[in-house]
Amino acid sequence: MNATDRxxxxxxxxxxxxxxxxxxxxxxxxxxLGLAGRNDVVGxxxxxxxxxxxxxxxxxMTRLDMAEPTEDRGASYYDDPIKAGIVLAMAxxxxxxxxxxxVAAQLAWPDLHFDNGWSTFGRLRPTHxxxxxxxxxxxxxxxxxxxxxxxxxxxxxxxxxxPWFVLLGYNLFCLLAVTGYLLGITQSKEYAEAEWYAxxxxxxxxxxxxxxxxxxxxRRREPHIYVANWxxxxxxxxxxxxxxxxNLALPxxxxxxxxxxxxxxVQDAMVQWWYGHNAVAFFLTAGFLGMLYxxxxxxxxxxxxxxxxxxxxxxxxxxxxxWAGSHHLHYTALPHWVQTLGMTFSVMLLVPSWxxxxxxxxTLNGAWxxxxxxATLRFMMAAAVFxxxxxFEGSFLAIRPVNALSHYTxxxxxxxxxxxxxxxxxxTFGSLYTLVPTLWKRERMYSAALVEVHFWxxxxxxxxxxxxxxxxxxxxxxxxxxxTEDGALAYSFVDSLVAxxxxxxxxxxxxxxxxxxxxxxxxxxxMTVRAVPQATSRTGDQPVAAAVPGE
Amino acid sequence: xxxxxxxxxxxxxxxxxxxIIAAASVGGIVEIAPLxxxxxxxxxxxDMRVYTPLELSGRNIYVREGxxxxxxxxxxxxxxxxxxxxxxxLAVESQYDxxxxxxxxxxxxxxxxxxxxxxxFWHVAHLxxxxxxxxxxxxxxxxxxxxxxxxxxxxxxxxxAQRALGVPYTDEMIENAGRDAYGQAAPDSAAAxxxxxxxxxxxxxxxxxGVATQLTEMDALVAYLQVLGRxxxxxxxxxxxxxxxxxxxx
Numbered sequence: 033m034n035a036t037d038r039x040x041x042x043x044x045x046x047x048x049x050x051x052x053x054x055x056x057x058x059x060x061x062x063x064x065l066g067l068a069g070r071n072d073v074v075g076x077x078x079x080x081x082x083x084x085x086x087x088x089x090x091x092x093m094t095r096l097d098m099a100e101p102t103e104d105r106g107a108s109y110y111d112d113p114i115k116a117g118i119v120l121a122m123a124x125x126x127x128x129x130x131x132x133x134x135v136a137a138q139l140a141w142p143d144l145h146f147d148n149g150w151s152t153f154g155r156l157r158p159t160h161x162x163x164x165x166x167x168x169x170x171x172x173x174x175x176x177x178x179x180x181x182x183x184x185x186x187x188x189x190x191x192x193x194x195p196w197f198v199l200l201g202y203n204l205f206c207l208l209a210v211t212g213y214l215l216g217i218t219q220s221k222e223y224a225e226a227e228w229y230a231x232x233x234x235x236x237x238x239x240x241x242x243x244x245x246x247x248x249x250x251r252r253r254e255p256h257i258y259v260a261n262w263x264x265x266x267x268x269x270x271x272x273x274x275x276x277x278x279n280l281a282l283p284x285x286x287x288x289x290x291x292x293x294x295x296x297x298v299q300d301a302m303v304q305w306w307y308g309h310n311a312v313a314f315f316l317t318a319g320f321l322g323m324l325y326x327x328x329x330x331x332x333x334x335x336x337x338x339x340x341x342x343x344x345x346x347x348x349x350x351x352x353x354x355w356a357g358s359h360h361l362h363y364t365a366l367p368h369w370v371q372t373l374g375m376t377f378s379v380m381l382l383v384p385s386w387x388x389x390x391x392x393x394x395t396l397n398g399a400w401x402x403x404x405x406x407a408t409l410r411f412m413m414a415a416a417v418f419x420x421x422x423x424f425e426g427s428f429l430a431i432r433p434v435n436a437l438s439h440y441t442x443x444x445x446x447x448x449x450x451x452x453x454x455x456x457x458x459x460t461f462g463s464l465y466t467l468v469p470t471l472w473k474r475e476r477m478y479s480a481a482l483v484e485v486h487f488w489x490x491x492x493x494x495x496x497x498x499x500x501x502x503x504x505x506x507x508x509x510x511x512x513x514x515x516t517e518d519g520a521l522a523y524s525f526v527d528s529l530v531a532x533x534x535x536x537x538x539x540x541x542x543x544x545x546x547x548x549x550x551x552x553x554x555x556x557x558x559m560t561v562r563a564v565p566q567a568t569s570r571t572g573d574q575p576v577a578a579a580v581p582g583e
Numbered sequence: 584x585x586x587x588x589x590x591x592x593x594x595x596x597x598x599x600x601x602x603i604i605a606a607a608s609v610g611g612i613v614e615i616a617p618l619x620x621x622x623x624x625x626x627x628x629x630d631m632r633v634y635t636p637l638e639l640s641g642r643n644i645y646v647r648e649g650x651x652x653x654x655x656x657x658x659x660x661x662x663x664x665x666x667x668x669x670x671x672x673l674a675v676e677s678q679y680d681x682x683x684x685x686x687x688x689x690x691x692x693x694x695x696x697x698x699x700x701x702x703x704f705w706h707v708a709h710l711x712x713x714x715x716x717x718x719x720x721x722x723x724x725x726x727x728x729x730x731x732x733x734x735x736x737x738x739x740x741x742x743x744a745q746r747a748l749g750v751p752y753t754d755e756m757i758e759n760a761g762r763d764a765y766g767q768a769a770p771d772s773a774a775a776x777x778x779x780x781x782x783x784x785x786x787x788x789x790x791x792x793g794v795a796t797q798l799t800e801m802d803a804l805v806a807y808l809q810v811l812g813r814x815x816x817x818x819x820x821x822x823x824x825x826x827x828x829x830x831x832x833x
Contacts, residue, residue, distance in 0.1 A: 072737075138721075138723070139690065139721055140721070142713075142714070142720070142721040142722065142723060142724075145723050145724075147724060147726065147727075148727075149725075149727045152648065152649075152723035152725070153649075153652065153653065153722075153723050154648045154649030154650055154652050154653070154723070155648065155649055157649060157652045158649060158652075213649070216647040216648070217647075218646065218647060218649060219646070219682060220645075220646040220647075220649060220651050220682055220684065221682050222651070222652075222687060225649075246596050246597075246600065249596040250596055255594055256590065256593040256594060257593045257594070257596060257599060262593075262599065262603075265596075265599060265600055265603060266603050266607070269600055269603050269604060269607075270603065270604075270607050273604070273607070273608075277611075282744050282747060282748055283744070284737060284740045284741055284744050285737075285740055288737065288740065290643065290741070291744075292681040292741075292744050292745060292748055293681045293682050294681075294748055295681070295682075296677070296678055296679065296680060296681055296683075296748070296749070297625070297674060297675075297676075297677035297678045297679070297680045297683050298618065298624060298625060298674040298677065298678075298683070299615070299618050299619065299624075300680070300681065300682050300683040301677075301683045301685050302614065302615055302618055303615060304682070304683070306610075306611050306614065306615060343589050347606060350603055350606045350607050351606040351607070351609065351610070352610075353607075353610075354607050354608070354609065354610030354611050355609075355610035355613070355614065356610075357614075358614060360687065361685075362659075363659035363660045363661055363826070364657050364659060364660075364672070364685060365657070365671075365672050365673055365674035365676075365677070366674070367618070367623065367624055370614050370618070373613070373614060374614070377610070432829075433829035436659075436661055436828050436829055437828075439659075439687075440655055440686075440687070440688055440689040440693075441688075441689070442688075444687065444688065445688065512663060512664075512667070513661075513663040513828045515663075521663060521666055521667055525667070525691075525692040526717060526719050526720070529690075529691075529719060529720070529721065530719050533721075536721075
C-alpha cells in the first residue's frame with residue numbers, strides 16, 4: 033500500500049465522492065476557461081487546471097471502492113495534509129531558490145537567458161519571488177498552521193476534505209502564477225503578479241482556509257486561544273483583505289488573460305504598497321511569528337517569556353503595519369502627508385517588532401546550552417536575531433532622508449533578503465526540523481550533522497548575500513548623487529552599473545550556498561522518513577476525548 | 584485591567600477575528616480613501632492625451648516582460664534625479680496608467696522621460712542586443728520582439744475595458760483601434776492620418792522598428808518608450824524646485 037492509498041483510505045466513501053465532485057467542478061472551470069480562451073494564451077491555463085484537477089480526480093476514482101476507514105478518527109489528529117504540505121514546501125523551496133540563483137547570475141552574466149523570451153530576467157524574477165514567498169512560505173504556513181491549531185486546541189481539524197482542498201488548491205494557484213509569468217501572463221504588480229482568474233481562484237481557496245481554521249478553533253478543548261493562533265488568524269484574515277482589494281481588476285473578456293486594475297496611477301501606487309508592505313507584515317511576519325510562538329518554546333522546552341509582551345507585540349503589529357506601506361513612495365508623486373504618516377508608523381513599528389524578537393530570545397534564557405548543542409533550535413534563535421535586525425533596518429530605511437539614498441538601490445534587496453533568508457527561511461527550517469520527526473513518528477532527524485551543515489550554509493549564504501547588497505546599494509546610491517566640483521553629476525548611470533558587477537557575483541554565490549543548504553535539508557528529511565526507526569508512541573499527542581458528533 | 588480584558592477576548596474566535604479586522608483596517612482607510620477625494624492628489628493637465636492603441640500595446644508588452652523589475656518610471660523630487668532624468672514626476676502623468684509602473688528598483692535607469700531622448704533606431708538596436716549599444720549593460724536581449732507579430736484583434740476590447748474604468752476613449756477610437764495601431768507604424772499607409780486625427784497632431788507616426796510593412800511587438804514597445812513623459816507637459820510648468828538630497832550623516 034503506497035502513501036496515496038493510505039491517505040485516500042482514511043476518507044470515508046462519502047468524503048471521497050465529495051472530493052471527486054470538487055475535482056470535477058475545478059476541472060469544469062478549467063475546461064470553461066480553456067474553451068473561452070482558446071484563442072488566447074489563457075487557454076493553456078484552462079488546460080492546466082483541467083489536468084491538475086483531472087489528475088487528482090483520477091486518483092480518487094480508481095480508489096472509490098476501497099474499504100471504509102476503521103480507525104476512530106476523532107481520537108487522532110489529522111496529519112496527512114500536513115505531511116503533504118511539508119513535501120510541497122520543500123519542493124517549492126528548491127525551485128524558488130534555484131530561480132533566485134539563476135536570476136542573480138543573469139545580472140552578472142546577462143547571456144544566461146540564452147536568447148529565449150521566457151527566460152529573461154523580467155519573467156523569471158517573479159517566478160523566484162512567487163516560488164519562495166508563496167510556494168515555499170505559503171505551503172510551510174499552511175502545513176504548520178494545521179499542525180499548531182490542532183495541538184494547541186487539542187482538537188482535530190474540522191474537516192477531512194477541506195484541508196486537502198486548501199492545500200492542493202493553493203498549489204494550483206502557485207502553479208498558475210509561476211507558469212503564467214513564463215508565458216507572459218502578469219499584472220506587473222509586485223508580489224501580486226498573478227492574473228484575475230488565478231486571483232479569483234485564490235479567494236475561493238483562502239475563504240475555505242479561513243472557515244476551516246475558525247471551525248477548528250471553535251472545537252478547541254482549551255478555554256483560551258493560544259498566541260500562535262492569533263498570528264495565524266491575523267495572517268489568514270488580513271491577507272484575504274489585502275489580496276482582494278489590491279487585485280480588483282476588469283478583465284478584457286472571460287476568455288482573455290489580460291485585465292486592467294481598477295486603481296489608476298497614484299492610487300494604484302498607494303494600494304499596491306499598502307498591499308506589498310503588508311504582504312511582508314501578515315504573510316512573511318505574522319504567519320511565521322505563529323510558527324515561532326509554537327516551535328521555539330517546544331524545542332527549547334521553555335514557556336514563552338512574557339504573555340504581556342505577546343499581547344503588546346501582536347496588537348502593535350496588527351495595527352501599525354497597515355499604515356507603513358507609503359514609506360515605499362518617499363519623494364514620489366504621492367501626497368506628502370501620506371509619506372509622513374508612513375514614515376512615522378514605520379518607526380513606531382520597531383516597538384512591537386523588538387517586543388517579539390526580545391520575547392523569543394528571552395524565552396531561550398535557561399536553554400542556551402540547547403542552542404549550543406542543537407542546530408535546530410539554533411536555526412530559530414538565529415531567525416529571531418535576524419528578525420530583530422531586519423525590522424530595525426526596515427524602520428531605519430523608512431526614514432525619509434535615509435530612503436533618499438537607499439530607495440531604488442540594492443540596499444532594499446539586501447534588506448528584503450535579510451528578512452526572507454535570515455528570518456523567514458531560518459524559522460521555517462527550524463520549525464520543519466522540529467516537526468518532521470514528530471509528524472512521521474521518528475525518534476529523531478536522520479542526521480544531526482547535516483542539520484548543522486545546513487545551518488552554517490544558511491548563515492554563510494545569508495551574510496554573503498546581505499553584505500554584498502549593502503555594499504552595492506550604498507555605493508550605487510552615493511554614485512547617483514555625487515557631484516563634481518563644477519556642480520555636474522560625477523557618474524553616468526552606466527558607471528554605477530559597472531561598479532555593481534563584483535557584488536552581483538558575490539550575491540549569486542551567497543544565494544547558491546543557501547540553495548545547497550535547502551537541498552541538504554530535503555535529503556535529510558527524506559532519509560528521516562525512509563531510514564530512521566519509528567519512535568515509541570508519544571503519550572498525549574491526540575485530541576481530547578469526545579469525538580464531535582457527525583465526524 | 585487590560586490583561587483581564589484580553590483573557591476574555593482570547594475565549595472567542597469570532598470576537599478575536601473582528602478585533603483583528605478592526606485594528607488592521609484603520610491605516611488603509613485613513614491613507615487610501617482621501618486620495619480619491621482630495622483635489623491636490625492629482626494635478627490638472629488639460630493637455631493630457633490618452634495612449635494610442637499602439638502605445639497601449641507597447642505598454643502591455645512592457646508589463647508582460649516585467650520591465651518594472653529593473654526600471655522605475657518615477658523621478659523623485661531630488662535635485663540629482665531631476666538633473667539626471669528631467670523634471671520630477673507628477674501624479675497626473677500616470678492618471679491613465681493601469682497598473683502604475685513606478686517601480687521599486689533601478690538596475691537600469693529611470694524611464695519616466697525617456698521618450699524622445701534616443702532615436703527609434705537606437706531603441707531597436709538596443710532592444711535587439713543591449714550590449715551592441717551599451718557594452719557594459721546587463722539587460723536581457725529582446726530580439727524576439729522584432730520577430731513577433733503584434734496582436735491587434737483584441738485591441739478594441741482593451742480600449743473598451745480602459746474606458747469602463749474611466750479613461751476617455753471615444754467610440755471612434757474603440758472602433759478603429761486595430762486600424763490605428765497599424766496606421767501609427769505605417770506612415771505612408773491610408774490608416775496613418777486617422778491616428779493623428781483621433782489622438783492629436785503631436786502623436787508620433789513612424790515605422791518604429793524600421794519596417795513599415797509588418798506590425799511587430801518591437802513597433803509597439805518602441806512607440807510606448809517614445810511617448811514616455813510626453814503625454815502632457817504639465818511637469819515642465821509651475822512646479823516647485825526639487826529638494827537637495829539630504830545627507831543622513833549630518
